[in-house]
Amino acid sequence: MIELGVNIDHVATLRQQRHTAYPDPIEAAVRAEQAGADLITLHLREDRRHIQDADVFAIRPRLLTRMNLECAITPEMLDIACRVLPQDVCLVPEKRAELTTEGGLDVRGHFSQVQAAVGQLADAGIRVSLFIDPDAEQIAAARESGAPIIEIHTGAFAEAAEGSVEQNSELERIRAAIATGVSQGLRVNAGHGLHYGNVHHVAALPGVSELNIGHAIVARAVFDGWEKAIRDMKALMIRAAQSG
Numbered sequence: 016m017i018e019l020g021v022n023i024d025h026v027a028t029l030r031q032q033r034h035t036a037y038p039d040p041i042e043a044a045v046r047a048e049q050a051g052a053d054l055i056t057l058h059l060r061e062d063r064r065h066i067q068d069a070d071v072f073a074i075r076p077r078l079l080t081r082m083n084l085e086c087a088i089t090p091e092m093l094d095i096a097c098r099v100l101p102q103d104v105c106l107v108p109e110k111r112a113e114l115t116t117e118g119g120l121d122v123r124g125h126f127s128q129v130q131a132a133v134g135q136l137a138d139a140g141i142r143v144s145l146f147i148d149p150d151a152e153q154i155a156a157a158r159e160s161g162a163p164i165i166e167i168h169t170g171a172f173a174e175a176a177e178g179s180v181e182q183n184s185e186l187e188r189i190r191a192a193i194a195t196g197v198s199q200g201l202r203v204n205a206g207h208g209l210h211y212g213n214v215h216h217v218a219a220l221p222g223v224s225e226l227n228i229g230h231a232i233v234a235r236a237v238f239d240g241w242e243k244a245i246r247d248m249k250a251l252m253i254r255a256a257q258s259g
């Protein structure tokens with residue numbers, strides 16, 4: 016069954032905007048699990064714009080499902096990951112000035128660095144995922160690095176207008192990437208920019224294991240409440256996966 020990773024970054028964004036104690040990402044994580052999240056995703060950015068180090072350490076022992084910690088490949092982040100020991104770490108590229116993660120990791124271009132990071136995390140017992148664009152060369156490099164999981168960056172698909180030629184072509188790239196990854200023995204996840212109006216396209220693709228979704232769920236929760244926003248997203252995913 017397809018799994019939903021609820022990304023709680025933007026609960027922390029709201030808190031950091033005023034440096035209040037609320038809304039509390041720990042409560043968001045616990046209540047997300049109660050609403051049906053299969054895992055909790057959070058991204059500790061180098062600039063600490065949303066999730067803080069203390070959040071990661073506090074949430075880890077509270078989870079009944081699993082933690083998917085997203086981070087850049089830096090000595091500092093790898094050290095934190097090895098101290099927190101989440102079940103999963105997703106290695107992502109970061110640019111300090113970007114609004115959000117703009118592209119996938121260039122695994123081929125930084126192969127030795129990625130391979131070393133995968134090895135360090137794997138030695139600590141952490142399952143590693145690489146956040147990459149839907150590109151056959153990157154998938155091959157990811158597999159060679161020893162990472163057992165890839166997460167396909169769905170940002171370009173999400174930015175395309177519904178029903179457009181561009182959206183269709185991005186969806187086909189994702190479909191092909193999932194098929195390639197699965198055929199190479201990788202677990203294939205996907206995420207970024209998915210929302211209530213586009214998630215069905217990706218959830219219906221054969222072979223996709225998990226979708227990580229954050230911004231749209233936090234936005235929907237403003238009107239519908241946190242648990243309902245999560246339940247509704249999961250229902251959309253499951254319906255699409257069953258009909259796909």
Ligand SMILES: CC(=O)[C@@H](O)[C@H](O)COP(=O)(O)O
Nearest residue numbers: 024058085107114115116207
């Ligand atoms: C790596 C990724 O796609 C998202 O997790 C992202 O972390 C959401 O947070 P940002 O909006 O800070 O990019």
Ligand SMILES: NCC(=O)COP(=O)(O)O
Nearest residue numbers: 206207208227228229230
């Ligand atoms: N890895 C993608 C993710 O965690 C969620 O991204 P978004 O839904 O906040 O764009």
